[in-house]
Amino acid sequence: MMAKEMIRQGGRSARIQGEVHRAVQDLLTGMDRADITVPMIAEKAGVTPSTIYRRWGDLADLLADVAVAHMRPISDPDDTGAMKSDLEAFILQYAEEMSSKVGRDMLTDVLSGGNTAAIKCCGFTTQHLETLRARAAARGEADLDVELAIDLIIAPIVYHILFGDREPSADYCRGLIARFLKA
Amino acid sequence: MMAKEMIRQGGRSARIQGEVHRAVQDLLTGMDRADITVPMIAEKAGVTPSTIYRRWGDLADLLADVAVAHMRPISDPDDTGAMKSDLEAFILQYAEEMSSKVGRDMLTDVLSGGNTAAIKCCGFTTQHLETLRARAAARGEADLDVELAIDLIIAPIVYHILFGDREPSADYCRGLIARFLKA
Numbered sequence: 001m002m003a004k005e006m007i008r009q010g011g012r013s014a015r016i017q018g019e020v021h022r023a024v025q026d027l028l029t030g031m032d033r034a035d036i037t038v039p040m041i042a043e044k045a046g047v048t049p050s051t052i053y054r055r056w057g058d059l060a061d062l063l064a065d066v067a068v069a070h071m072r073p074i075s076d077p078d079d080t081g082a083m084k085s086d087l088e089a090f091i092l093q094y095a096e097e098m099s100s101k102v103g104r105d106m107l108t109d110v111l112s113g114g115n116t117a118a119i120k121c122c123g124f125t126t127q128h129l130e131t132l133r134a135r136a137a138a139r140g141e142a143d144l145d146v147e148l149a150i151d152l153i154i155a156p157i158v159y160h161i162l163f164g165d166r167e168p169s170a171d172y173c174r175g176l177i178a179r180f181l182k183a
Numbered sequence: 184m185m186a187k188e189m190i191r192q193g194g195r196s197a198r199i200q201g202e203v204h205r206a207v208q209d210l211l212t213g214m215d216r217a218d219i220t221v222p223m224i225a226e227k228a229g230v231t232p233s234t235i236y237r238r239w240g241d242l243a244d245l246l247a248d249v250a251v252a253h254m255r256p257i258s259d260p261d262d263t264g265a266m267k268s269d270l271e272a273f274i275l276q277y278a279e280e281m282s283s284k285v286g287r288d289m290l291t292d293v294l295s296g297g298n299t300a301a302i303k304c305c306g307f308t309t310q311h312l313e314t315l316r317a318r319a320a321a322r323g324e325a326d327l328d329v330e331l332a333i334d335l336i337i338a339p340i341v342y343h344i345l346f347g348d349r350e351p352s353a354d355y356c357r358g359l360i361a362r363f364l365k366a
Contacts (some may be wrong), residue, residue, distance in 0.1 A: 111294055111346075112294075118345060119346060123348075151335075155338040155343075158342055163302060179366075
């Protein structure tokens, strides 16, 4: 009986999450995020504001949760047959997506929410790099140092996107990759 | 007559900015930033909410402006007599300040506001590094490549602080400096 109750809770809980996420996305496409409020989201999702506060804490945490859900990878990075080209394909796509308006907004939302969202977000990047590392190992290529790739490639790209002082162009990214491969 | 009016405007404008910044800081010390609203700040500062909206846009921009004002350097980094030790002193202090609760909150506020605040904020860091570079040049030491220092030292520190996946310890920072000096 208790197990059944828990399963039903899970189903309702997943449904609420889906409705609330959808309501946030709908509102984000039509209006400025600074004007969105929890009661507005609650009304659109058909839940009470207190359901949202209880589950997500505050608006920043909810927006961060929605952004993380969008960033969750839906597929592995492309397999191009060699570590260097795998890395280049992944990094150029990463820089392009993250520097788009949508990417920047997601990054800001993730960083404005609690620490959990931010850790999940950089976990996705690490996970992709681990995939490239495993592939390189399976091909008998040199080891791909994931922590070093984060410090030498990912961190500068994210820094310049967030602080807006420099566009992470394809050439700039290729330079970071070359520096990483030489390290 | 017109010049006088403009001077008086300037004085009033600076006074309003001072009062509003002070009101934000007072509120931030006593309550959670998620609970702070523009009308609350306006009441404490003795201005109307529309004065704040007109001048700062929205709450995120105002919080970013207050954070940037706090980050503005009040003195040059310490002169320790040599480029390597200058860099180490500056970077260790930077990492410590930015990874404190106050530093993290300021970073988040800066990044949640408009692009202007973010560009100003990374401009302060560049400015400090330029000071170290000028000192090194005056001493006849090797050139300090400021852009490279941003990418190899500052970006990884900021990345790990923002994403919370790794503490930028003094040893970790020294490793980044050693990598930069070898590059």
